[in-house]
Amino acid sequence: MRHVFKFPDIGEGLEEGTIVEWYVKKGQQVESGQSLVQVETDKVTTDIPSPKTGTIAALYGSEGETINVGDPLAEIEIEGVEGEEAVKEEEQQPAGPSEESVEEEEGAGVVGTIEVAGEGGYLPSSQEGVEQPEEAEKEEKPKKKAIATPVARALAKDLGVDINNIKGTGPGGRVMKDDIYNYVEQKKPERPSEPAPGKEVEETVEYEDLTQIRKTIAKNMSRSKQNAAHMSVMDEVEVSELVRIRNKYKEKYKDQGIRLNYLPFILKATALALKKHRQLNSELDLDNDRILYRYYYNIGIAVDTDKGLVVPVIKHVDRLSVYELAQKTSEIARKARDGELTMEDMKGGTFTVTSYGSIGGQFAVPVINYPQAGILGIGRIVKKPVVNENDEVVPGHMLPLSMSVDHRIVDGGEVSRFLNTLMEYLGDPVTLIME
């Protein structure tokens, strides 16, 4: 095959050279590396070596003629290289940017190696400053971006909303934190479209967005289970006397518009028992390696509403009479039903009672209202045969109690002692007014 040898870029960005002397003639056999021609550039006079071994088939340019880099200089007939291999050799010719040592007459080592532009080194030309500026480049219309502090951006990110969609009300249209909260509040997330009804679709599902209250419940429950070391103790107490008293006064209270159930008694008993067992009315302050004991008794009451669980708090239960407690419980039950509870009603609890007996169920493992130390679950009072002091089987009214505590603060023994105290009060309700 025939190799066309072009005048190579010998560095320093030379564009052209002048042929001084040909060392070879047409038809002459040359070795790779053998000098073909002497070329003078504006920097050096140098010999150009043959890249191949073969026979000179043609020479371009006569002595004294100027040639440009890239112009054909010679054609060399290479024997024994045909077809694909020849093509491969052809491809090996440098095409991209190449590094060439700068051949300085002296001191080349000091200057280093300067990369010389290959085909990839071409930059698009610029007209800046040359002529009258043409009409301004059309700027692409930027997507509207919010003005906001990094704090606000982080908040929006945490809440999963795009801050660029929020209208800012701050200085200069800045998106403030309140703007983000308001936006989140108002935003009605889109429901995923329901699957097109088809004959084969029988397993219907529905996505329902979490309400704020459900989100709060979920968060609080997880937090409690992740942090507190839950431990539960259960027991039953015979409350025939309590049942009798309640039935006796039910009508009386009813006349005054108050529905008397067992809860006021249980609250009162719980408060008195907490007074005697302060660990149950405490909170673990792990950060400072200490326990916080509370000497006031604000008891939260878990109330089941159609929107979800809420826990309004009755403050200073120990100081209230059963009558006052009955008033209070009726009041908060109504408020919870009507959705009138305020943040103030929910705050400040030191212990929680959850009463599911009116709905059903006897025993449960309640989840602590973290960071409180304990929660008391009240099941349904059922009549059961009990063995009395005289070993006689008699009907009894059994109240099931399920107690969960944070075992990190409260030991098992203390729970049992607390329950014993509570059961004493409930078994003999007169004691509730004796102390």
Place this chain on the structure above:
Amino acid sequence: MSVMTLVKAINNALDIELNENEKVVVYGEDVGYEGGVFRVTQGLQEKYGKHRVFDSPLAESGIVGTAVGMAVAGLKPVIEMQFSGFAYPGFNQMISHVSRMRNRSRGKYTSSLVIRMPYGGGIKALEHHSESMEALYGHIPGLKVVIPSTPHDAKGLLISAIESEDPVIYMEPKRIYRAVKQEVSDEKFKVKIGSANVVQQGTDVTVVTYGAMMRDTQKAIALAKKAGISVELIDLRTIYPLDRQTIANSVKKTGRLVSVTEAPKTFGPGGELMAIANEEAFLHLEAPPKRVTGFDTIFPLPQGEHHYIPTPEKIYYEIEKTVKF
């Protein structure tokens, strides 16, 4: 129009100015007979004579000092520091006289002169040939500092520098002296000092760089484009006075900034660019401004210099991180 390398464009600008203004003088070490070690001033002595283009003694303090006197006397010296690493004997002259002549003389005199110097690594030279010390000059009140990245800008900026009433440090990224070519107008034209060039519009992140790092950054941007990231590329061109407006506007648009410099990190130009984002575009930031830089070390010897200069891959990594922040 002619195809020019950076070297040729600078030579062309000097040629135009020497031809047009007889007050222009060009001198430095090996600048005359040899045409400079990088051949930037080649042919000029021959054309304009030894009284206008000449070799100086090997003494940078003297080169800069005489230029101060010439400038005060009304000449227009365009002097060469053979390498930026050799400039320090002249540094006292630059900071004590060049930068403050106008102020000191209450405006009666100016040091209207240009100090050219090749800078930066990547040519396998010695370590004190390879540093990027533009921050030193940018920090001196009274000096303007420019760095071109294309032959067009090299010519336009040098003509602006020579015609500036105040001293200009004209730094030449020697790594791309001959590595890029461009069609450049043969006419006289200017590129305004203090004006950055938005090379490419984009929406996701603003990338600011200059000099030889333009090439590596453009390779990184090609990678970013494949990843679907839209980059707005700004060629700073002038280190001082900084084009705060162009940078701020771009960062306001994209919300993100990555700067790419070869210079050491601490107290370097990248920090100043981050400061602009902070001061002018704080309320628009989507991610912390990021700087890709060299290291706080002496520039390595030839075997190690590829570890020092930010690579396209490293630049792309930081662009991606900033966009995904």
